[in-house]
Amino acid sequence: xxxxxxxxxxxxxxxxxxxxxxxxxxxxxxxxxxxxxxxxxxxxxxxxxxxxxxxxxxxxxxxxxxxxxxxxxxxxxxxxxxxxxxxxxxxxxxxxxxxxxxxxxxxxxxxxxxxxxxxxxxxxxxxxxxxxxxxxxxxxxxxxxxxxxxxxxx
Amino acid sequence: xxxxxxxxxxxxxxxxxxxxxxxxxxxxxxxxxxxxxxxxxxxxxxxxxxxxxxxxxxxxxxxxxxxxxxxxxxxxxxxxxxxxxxxxxxxxxxxxxxxxxxxxxxxxxxxxxxxxxxxxxxxxxxxxxxxxxxxxxxxxxxxxxxxxxxxxxxxxxxxxxxxxxxxxxxxxxxxxxxxxxxxxxxxxxxxxxxxxxxxxxxxxxxxxxxxxxxxxxxxxxxxxxxxxxxxxxxxxxxxxxxxxxxxxxxxxxxxxxxxxxxxxxxxxxxxxxxxxxxxxxxxxxxxxxxxxxxxxxxxxxxxxxxxxxxxxxxxxxxxxxxxxxxxxxxxxxxxxxxxxxxxxxxxxxxxxxxxxxxxxxxxxxxxxxxxxxxxxxxxxxxxxxxxxxxxxxxxxxxxxxxxxxxxxxxxxxxxxx
Numbered sequence: 001x002x003x004x005x006x007x008x009x010x011x012x013x014x015x016x017x018x019x020x021x022x023x024x025x026x027x028x029x030x031x032x033x034x035x036x037x038x039x040x041x042x043x044x045x046x047x048x049x050x051x052x053x054x055x056x057x058x059x060x061x062x063x064x065x066x067x068x069x070x071x072x073x074x075x076x077x078x079x080x081x082x083x084x085x086x087x088x089x090x091x092x093x094x095x096x097x098x099x100x101x102x103x104x105x106x107x108x109x110x111x112x113x114x115x116x117x118x119x120x121x122x123x124x125x126x127x128x129x130x131x132x133x134x135x136x137x138x139x140x141x142x143x144x145x146x147x148x149x150x151x152x153x154x
Numbered sequence: 155x156x157x158x159x160x161x162x163x164x165x166x167x168x169x170x171x172x173x174x175x176x177x178x179x180x181x182x183x184x185x186x187x188x189x190x191x192x193x194x195x196x197x198x199x200x201x202x203x204x205x206x207x208x209x210x211x212x213x214x215x216x217x218x219x220x221x222x223x224x225x226x227x228x229x230x231x232x233x234x235x236x237x238x239x240x241x242x243x244x245x246x247x248x249x250x251x252x253x254x255x256x257x258x259x260x261x262x263x264x265x266x267x268x269x270x271x272x273x274x275x276x277x278x279x280x281x282x283x284x285x286x287x288x289x290x291x292x293x294x295x296x297x298x299x300x301x302x303x304x305x306x307x308x309x310x311x312x313x314x315x316x317x318x319x320x321x322x323x324x325x326x327x328x329x330x331x332x333x334x335x336x337x338x339x340x341x342x343x344x345x346x347x348x349x350x351x352x353x354x355x356x357x358x359x360x361x362x363x364x365x366x367x368x369x370x371x372x373x374x375x376x377x378x379x380x381x382x383x384x385x386x387x388x389x390x391x392x393x394x395x396x397x398x399x400x401x402x403x404x405x406x407x408x409x410x411x412x413x414x415x416x417x418x419x420x421x422x423x424x425x426x427x428x429x430x431x432x433x434x435x436x437x438x439x440x441x442x443x444x445x446x447x448x449x450x451x452x453x454x455x456x457x458x459x460x461x462x463x464x465x466x467x468x469x470x471x472x473x474x475x476x477x478x479x480x481x482x483x484x485x486x487x488x489x490x491x492x493x494x495x496x497x498x499x500x501x502x503x504x505x506x507x508x509x510x511x512x513x514x515x516x517x518x519x520x521x522x523x524x525x526x527x528x529x530x531x532x533x534x535x536x537x538x539x540x541x542x543x544x545x546x547x548x549x550x551x552x553x554x555x556x557x558x559x560x561x562x563x564x565x566x567x568x569x570x571x
Contacts, residue, residue: 067422071368071421075512
């Protein structure tokens with residue numbers, strides 16, 4: 001498998017694992033040293049650093065998911081990601097950078113779906129033990145006005 | 155329009171559900187509450203630092219422009235062209251010496267005066283509207299005032315002075331948050347499918363905070379067992395929930411919450427608790443302070459996260475929470491990073507705030523079909539409304555409704571204030 005193919009597989013896996021509620025497996029797609037942040041496009045365009053979610057290491061990602069599982073209350077829903085073909089920005093010192101658009105639909109317990117969020121991923125990828133892994137994942141949401149709440153990762 | 159509300163009690167301990175769903179009441183609220191004798195929170199001066207800076211903001215569901223003139227003065231006007239009613243300013247913010255409506259290019263000054271109409275005198279002696287009085291036909295203005303950098307606006311000339319409206323309580327809290335120059339960190343927005351009054355109730359319901367938001371309880375950010383309470387202004391329209399961290403022990407809290415279905419202190423431990431760190435930055439020692447200002451504003455501190463929120467009604471069953479997060483200009487990079495990391499607690503994805511969106515939507519959904527039902531508001535006592543030095547209470551909700559009823563002209567006989 002070429003690095004490009006491995007990265008394409010990684011992104012496909014990324015969306016499916018969230019959609020299947022396998023969030024612990026989703027975390028395994030991140031490199032040992034990693035970060036995950038969700039920011040809104042309106043802040044980015046104004047040069048403002050405010051975040052919606054921020055995990056600067058893997059422990060914080062694990063905390064996000066265990067808090068979601070164990071103490072937070074949220075709207076029951078399932079997710080469906082549609083992730084576009086990544087745009088490759090090349091590789092530097094073992095670090096690949098890609099951008100990809102996403103649409104995220106949510107479906108409630110009565111089977112009613114809504115468009116929850118659109119935006120793009122801007123991420124760097126490293127290879128660890130031969131596997132493509134996410135190093136710094138930034139989710140830039142166009143949908144700055146979050147419908148209801150944001151409990152599950154994008 | 156004469157409105158009659160069948161209040162079951164005169165102390166607002168029962169709230170008719172239909173008040174969250176009635177379109178006619180919603181329309182009257184926009185007029186009598188938001189455009190009535192109240193000061194609406196509009197923006198922060200730090201968002202408009204330079205002459206010509208403007209932001210579009212909201213009074214109820216009406217778009218207004220707040221702007222700074224060349225002399226530094228603040229102005230506000232309805233964002234609607236005097237000609238055919240088009241929205242004048244379509245950006246959320248910017249800098250401009252004047253504003254031109256795109257439809258027919260009518261032109262407004264930064265202060266909201268109508269200053270130019272293309273072809274007003276016609277062409278070659280034909281057409282135009284030469285006797286039109288531009289000065290008398292500009293957009294409706296707001297009276298705009300800043301208290302220590304927090305900008306408020308009112309449409310009514312009957313509104314009491316801003317400092318009187320905020321009261322000692324409100325002024326004191328704004329001085330506390332604005333004790334040195336602030337730096338805007340950015341914005342968070344949340345769209346909630348509920349009536350705007352449900353959010354005002356939520357802000358005045360300290361009872362829910364440590365039950366719904368289990369993360370709060372688990373990590374002692376806010377617990378009913380801590381020293382804290384609720385404060386109101388004299389009219390009971392504004393409210394503050396406050397708490398002092400580390401004034402209880404994990405064991406006391408565990409004993410108090412024992413038997414409360416759904417809440418335990420031991421479900422979650424954090425692998426990386428860095429985001430909970432609290433660097434004391436106010437002399438009073440409070441780690442949680444949330445003064446809210448009738449009808450649409452809030453200042454909130456949760457540990458080292460600081461923000462304002464503006465409540466933006468979007469129809470009878472929808473509103474936006476627009477949150478402006480800030481720090482201080484003398485923050486070093488480490489402090490900015492800490493505030494950003496701690497932002498995991500707040501906003502639509504916040505560990506201690508995401509639940510409110512869901513709680514409000516399930517009330518909106520479940521109360522819709524029950525036109526004759528009422529909610530129960532008597533935690534912390536019935537009858538008179540006043541401050542409390544504990545937080546097992548929803549008394550400030552009754553304060554909100556008493557002022558709402560006064561403005562709407564629907565107080566029950568003997569209604570408490």
